[in-house]
Amino acid sequence: MYWHSLYLGENYKTLAGLYLHIPFCKKACHYCDFHFTQSLRQIDDIVDAICKELVLQNEFLGKDSIYSIYFGGGTPSLLEHHHLKQIMKVIKYEYDLASNIEITLEANPDDLSREKLQAFYDNGVNRLSIGIQSFNNDHLKWMNRQHSGEEAMEAVYEARQVGFENISVDLIYAVPYGDHSIWENDLKQALRLRPEHISSYCLTIEPKTAFGKWLEQGKLYEVEEEFAAEQFEMLIDTLRQYGYDQYEISNFAQPGYESRHNSNYWKDEKYLGVGPSAHSYNGKFRKANVANNAKYLLGLSENKIPFEVIHLSKEDQANEYILTSLRTKWGLNLNHLKNKYGVDLLMVHRDYLNKLSLQDLLYEEDEHLILTDSGKLLADKVASDLFIELNP
């Protein structure tokens, strides 16, 4: 199926995606504000409810084929063989799956025994996204991660033995109390594993997390912007040397290994999110499932999906597009903004755009605005300066 791309050029192949939120974790990482519970008591019930929701939602994406399935969370690697088998059976029965489908499962290294990996592989998972975050055991402990750096190396090794040929690893930089040599070593260790994809995020302190509380109590400081920027530059330079393409600010891939799931969001394509707190978009409206396991289970027990519709004004949609598109290597499509929202960004922000261009932060190519490496350091600031106001 081909669907007109919003900003990646004509005839870009469309990916309708399926996202499944598995809301369980063994331990709460100190920086994390995702939806999960540490009690695994209801894992069977949630899997049953997810299967029911998959059936109830089987028309949400219309007739589109599914090109990407993504098990996220939480910690999907807590799923047992029979859970995955049960979910995949429903998906295969209810949805039209593309023959070259990408099925990703997020995993923590401490869950990845040979047996578990084999179970994922046998159930069709063909891409692992492993939350390594760091190879430094002091950093891992400080972040309240469950695993060690050695276990992370071992997990990737085992995954290769089982046959996984598409592995992504997550890394966190700008850790307070860290220094550049630790980050350099994290990058070196990650590269030794030769992952096909690397996602790397700057540690941010979210209010409702352990780190958020520590910050409030003065037990934690946030790193200087300059320190974070230096580590970001180390990341870009190192991964570029090893042939990774930075296709989005935080995402790097060997040729042909860009994550379909990520691209789904950035390209404004359809996706169905199933499970507590999962979001969905079918080209017409967005919705968010309730971020509460008990309420989710109660709703599904009555064959109702507890969700709320998210209303985005045209202005919000245009600004969201500016924000996300500028983060990608393809940039912001000026014609898309003109055709869909009636905005000529070159006219509205002419002086500011000239200034950015003179400062070598941004350039225009084929009707697209693209950030330079220096511009990427200021991506969110540049995007918010370019936000537009539309009459309701």
Ligand code: SF4
């Ligand atoms: S980072 Fe992952 S493993 Fe850690 S608490 Fe958040 S969802 Fe769970």
